[in-house]
Amino acid sequence: MATQGQVITCKAAVAWEPNKPLVIEEVQVAPPQAGEVRIKILFTALCHTDAYTWSGKDPEGLFPCILGHEAAGIVESVGEGVTEVQPGDHVIPCYQAECKECKFCKSGKTNLCGKVRVATGVGVMLTDRKSRFSINGKPIYHFMGTSTFSQYTVVHDVSVAKIDPVAPLEKVCLLGCGVPTGKHFSRLGAVWNTAKVEQGSIVAVFGLGTVGLAVAEGAKAAGASRIIGIDIDTKKFDRAKDFGVTEFINPKDHEKPIQQVIVDLTDGGVDYSFECIGNVDVMRAALECCHKGWGTSVIVGVAASGQEISTRPFQLVTGRVWKGTAFGGFKSRSQVPLLVDKYLKKVSAFSALLNLSDNLIYSAFPTFCLLFFQEIKVDEYITHNSTLPEINKAFDMMHEGMCLRVVLDMFV
Numbered sequence: 001m002a003t004q005g006q007v008i009t010c011k012a013a014v015a016w017e018p019n020k021p022l023v024i025e026e027v028q029v030a031p032p033q034a035g036e037v038r039i040k041i042l043f044t045a046l047c048h049t050d051a052y053t054w055s056g057k058d059p060e061g062l063f064p065c066i067l068g069h070e071a072a073g074i075v076e077s078v079g080e081g082v083t084e085v086q087p088g089d090h091v092i093p094c095y096q097a098e099c100k101e102c103k104f105c106k107s108g109k110t111n112l113c114g115k116v117r118v119a120t121g122v123g124v125m126l127t128d129r130k131s132r133f134s135i136n137g138k139p140i141y142h143f144m145g146t147s148t149f150s151q152y153t154v155v156h157d158v159s160v161a162k163i164d165p166v167a168p169l170e171k172v173c174l175l176g177c178g179v180p181t182g183k184h185f186s187r188l189g190a191v192w193n194t195a196k197v198e199q200g201s202i203v204a205v206f207g208l209g210t211v212g213l214a215v216a217e218g219a220k221a222a223g224a225s226r227i228i229g230i231d232i233d234t235k236k237f238d239r240a241k242d243f244g245v246t247e248f249i250n251p252k253d254h255e256k257p258i259q260q261v262i263v264d265l266t267d268g269g270v271d272y273s274f275e276c277i278g279n280v281d282v283m284r285a286a287l288e289c290c291h292k293g294w295g296t297s298v299i300v301g302v303a304a305s306g307q308e309i310s311t312r313p314f315q316l317v318t319g320r321v322w323k324g325t326a327f328g329g330f331k332s333r334s335q336v337p338l339l340v341d342k343y344l345k346k347v348s349a350f351s352a353l354l355n356l357s358d359n360l361i362y363s364a365f366p367t368f369c370l371l372f373f374q375e376i377k378v379d380e381y382i383t384h385n386s387t388l389p390e391i392n393k394a395f396d397m398m399h400e401g402m403c404l405r406v407v408l409d410m411f412v
């Protein structure tokens with residue numbers, strides 16, 4: 001039966017209150033309005049950021065809401081004026097929009113987009129500042145402009161990446177957040193976009209979850225000579241070797257501050273460090289373990305409301321650089337489809353070569369070819385598969401440190 005223009009009643013995991021178990025509810029999903037797209041979500045993964053907002057520590061967290069932002073699905077219907085996708089298209093909803101028109105998009109300096117952020121930050125759609133989700137007339141807030149813990153969701157058209165229909169949605173759903181955030185994918189992602197790790201660099205990765213391991217993998221591909229993985233959970237260490245980590249440190253094994261331990265081990269500090277946890281004390285350690293004069297530290301983790309970073313300004317005066325990254329610097333609508341192509345090994349070498357200067361093509365060509373044609377790891381980050389009704393157990397696994405990504409089949 002055609003559902004276009006109709007309210008769809010479907011199942012969704014609703015977060016009624018912070019920290020209270022998600023409840024599988026029958027929700028009503030209104031048809032998309034102008035500039036909106038309704039998507040049938042087939043697979044969604046859980047990211048630590050969902051747990052963060054659910055915990056009540058996100059200043060933008062509103063309840064009741066439908067969490068979820070790492071997913072893939074099929075367009076069910078589109079609102080007026082939507083031209084770039086149509087029903088039946090395979091898509092990845094992107095929490096980071098790309099309108100291609102706002103000053104952010106046009107700047108060439110950032111992947112952040114300003115078009116719908118004001119609405120997605122308060123759980124509504126831009127057109128009328130209302131939610132498309134309700135339960136018996138009670139509105140339920142959207143989350144990150146995606147709300148993928150629902151069998152159907154409505155998103156802004158600037159937040160939809162159309163992908164090759166051949167791609168397995170149960171795998172490429174991971175390209176909606178965590179993996180690209182850290183991964184290089186032919187000189188893209190946090191390691192390349194944000195920090196530009198060079199051959200021979202010493203890299204420290206704090207936090208060996210999906211995001212940290214993707215950073216490690218990217219650093220390895222960039223030619224890092226040492227990749228030091230730091231985690232307080234030693235069961236993370238074995239798996240991390242497969243993602244390129246060469247040395248492990250558990251801060252709990254040391255009396256000295258972890259930054260001092262790393263400085264001592266590296267003749268003055270690392271060239272690059274990445275904080276992939278969301279802990280402001282660790283962010284400080286990650287900056288302070290960087291080498292004087294040039295060390296760069298990238299904040300990837302998301303810290304709780306009220307938390308602030310600090311260090312002695314002398315750390316920066318003496319040449320260390322403190323940066324951050326959102327979605328690894330990727331432009332969502334234009335680059336997520338390329339990541340999918342790369343996963344499918346179909347992307348054209350030519351388009352990537354266009355991104356390189358002549359000198360770089362000449363000097364980096366052999367390395368580039370190696371990187372470009374190497375297989376894209378995505379499946380390796382999926383440690384568990386589950387279903388929507390089992391979502392609370394999936395989050396338990398995350399909190400116990402049992403998993404990397406758990407992918408939920410939304411219709412089982």
Ligand SMILES: NC(=O)C1=CN([C@@H]2O[C@H](COP(=O)(O)OP(=O)(O)OC[C@H]3O[C@@H](n4cnc5c(N)ncnc54)[C@H](O)[C@@H]3O)[C@@H](O)[C@H]2O)C=CC1
Binds near residue numbers: 048181251325
């Ligand atoms: N900036 C961005 O665009 C994105 C940021 N994130 C953020 O990145 C962070 C990591 O996300 P996931 O990998 O999904 O999380 P995760 O929970 O899978 O991994 C975090 C790791 O940090 C370790 N850890 C916790 N406290 C630690 C400490 N004090 N010292 C050392 N290790 C510690 C844990 O044992 C775990 O292995 C989260 O804060 C998440 O919100 C996630 C996606 C995108």
Ligand SMILES: N[C@@H](CCC(=O)N[C@@H](CSC=O)C(=O)NCC(=O)O)C(=O)O
Binds near residue numbers: 050112302327
């Ligand atoms: N609402 C949060 C913001 C958290 C945050 O920084 N999110 C990251 C993505 S985390 C994905 O898993 C991000 O890209 N931020 C940029 C943005 O525009 O939100 C808070 O206020 O703490």
Ligand SMILES: [Zn+2]
Binds near residue numbers: 047
């Ligand atoms: Zn995420």
Ligand SMILES: [Zn+2]
Binds near residue numbers: 103114
């Ligand atoms: Zn924009």
